[in-house]
Amino acid sequence: MAKSHLRRLGDRWLGTEPAQRLRLRQTSLAMLLMAVSVVMLHHGVALTQGKAGALTWAWTVYAVGGMALVYAAIRSGWSLRFADPSLTTVQIAFALSAAALAYAQVGPLRGAVFPVLTLVQMFGMFQLRARSAYGLAAYALVLFGAVMATMSWLRPEAYPAEFERIHFLMLACMLPAVAVLTARLSRIRHRLADQRQELARALAQLHAIATRDELTGLPNRRQMQALMDQELLRSLRQGHDFCIAVLDLDHFKRINDQHGHAAGDTVLRAFAQTGQAALRATDVIARWGGEEFLVLLPDTAMPLALVGMERLRLQVAAQRIDMGSGMPVSVTVSIGLTGHRRGDTLAQTLERADQLLYQAKAEGRDRICEGP
């Protein structure tokens, strides 16, 4: 009960979208650190100056208000319009400025600001590009340099110039060093992202090789087998019909013999294109092997399946395939078409379609023989 209440509270604070949650979690951590810094600064000021003055309160409003604005910008989705919706650079620049202004207030305790600076820079390690990391380090250096110079001029007793020079030199080493580390991490991140992309490309390529016929681009035998298995399961569950047709180009050997194997390949590609275009988007035509193709007509009963296959047959016969020699070739197709009978295996249905194809060939080709 308490757990679900907490989760609801968490959802309200962070939202439910995973990427936004991650950003807001990071910002919440920054807010927590800022809150701790506010408490510590007030404590430090109380120790060194007795009581927080207007300057400290103005700083408090700046620190708390700034973080609240950053949170609102991310939580509302407003920051999504930017390349980095976490507003990392803005958050870090803001925190560095707050640290520099805190440095000016705590006099002898100002050394505590240095580790905080490193921590602020570390927030950029997971997000920033090298250029931004160097830019922010330079910004912090200039800012701290200005604060140190101003304070040693305004309050030399609390900020002696010699000390501030040493502090500045320390920062001049520390800030660029962290920026160099951030830049290295950024390069590693980019290399990993590139590798991930390459891997995804290779996987897509492997998938295409495993499922597509190289010559025609149609689904290959293995993929068609998987699609038919799926359709069989769907038809068992939902009780709908589906049909299967076996197609074989007529006298294809002659095309190879008369025009060459390459011309035969062109005809196979052209047939694949015409066949696919003639079918409905939900029907699948696959290369079953050689000049034999298979059509799966999901969720389709016989009269409709016959209309579809007849359309395909006529469009194939009407096609003139350009061989580049000025002598277009035409081709016809014989088709065995059958509906899947409940209780039969796929192999039995395919066998029936094969028999019907054989019959279509025997009856003179360029025709469809269909059976239940």
Ligand SMILES: Nc1nc2c(ncn2[C@@H]2O[C@H](COP(=O)(O)OP(=O)(O)OP(=O)(O)O)[C@@H](O)[C@H]2O)c(=O)[nH]1
């Ligand atoms: N160019 C090319 N030819 C192929 C390919 N696969 C199979 N073939 C050829 O397809 C022809 C099939 O011929 P057959 O099985 O005798 O049948 P057919 O000449 O089509 O005659 P029917 O089917 O009886 O109408 C053979 O010559 C095979 O070499 C291929 O990928 N490319």
